[in-house]
Amino acid sequence: MKEFFPIIRSSQLFSGVSEEELTAMLSCLETRRESFPKDALLLRIGDTADAIGLVLSGSILIIQEDIWGNRNIISKAGVGQTFAAAYACAPGSVLNVSVVAETAVTVLYLNIKRVLHVCSSACTHHNHIIRNLLGELAEKNLRFSEKLTHMGQRTTRAKLMSYFSAEAQRLGKYEFDIPFSRQQLADYLAVERSGLSLELGKMRDEGLLDFHKNHFVLKV
Secondary structure, eight states, X not given: OXXXXXXXXXXXXXXXXXXXXXXXXXXXXXXXXXXXXXXXXXXXXXXXXXXXXXXXXXOEEEEEEOXXXXXXXXXXXXXXXXXXXXXXXXXXXXXXXXXXXXSSEEEEEEEHHHHXXXXXXXXXXXXHHXXXXXXXXXXXXXXXXXXXXXXXXXXXXXXXXXXXHXXXXXXXXXXXXXXXXXXXXXXXXXXXXXXHHHHHHHHHHTTSEEEEXXXXXXXX
């Protein structure tokens, strides 16, 4: 497990934790490590979650699918990022999303009961991680609100412009990489890939942006 300590300590959930503290915390929190191949389902619609997942390698997608197979990407989590925290913090809540391995992935699971309840030794680590967890949940809630803003736009171009504007403002620069492939971006914004590609081409021709794969430069 120690080979993953730099990743774990770099995560928002364990921000400010020393290596010595981390060793004690991982034991106290009853963590377990699991690996999954690409396209494996880590969680599916209808499941319940009793642990927070922290990505140690690879990446996962949080998706919604209707009964006809139409897919909407809710979010993506890469190395050092968490998933299923909100569901784990609401005991008995049933997932309305699935968690899929975008690549081969290794995950650290943290028992939510041990995270939220002070152990018999009354260690101070719990207060630290709970504060970090609260901040992470709040940030994810804000990002989801942004996604709803993008999807609420009437046209594919307006959705793209809303998304790119939010990314530029969040990062504080006009040049950035996005975490999605072209198909994933279409699924995230709930538009057809062909229409999205067409609008991107038009926006480049009009001098509004330039891009190569998932690297974008906004022209303002």
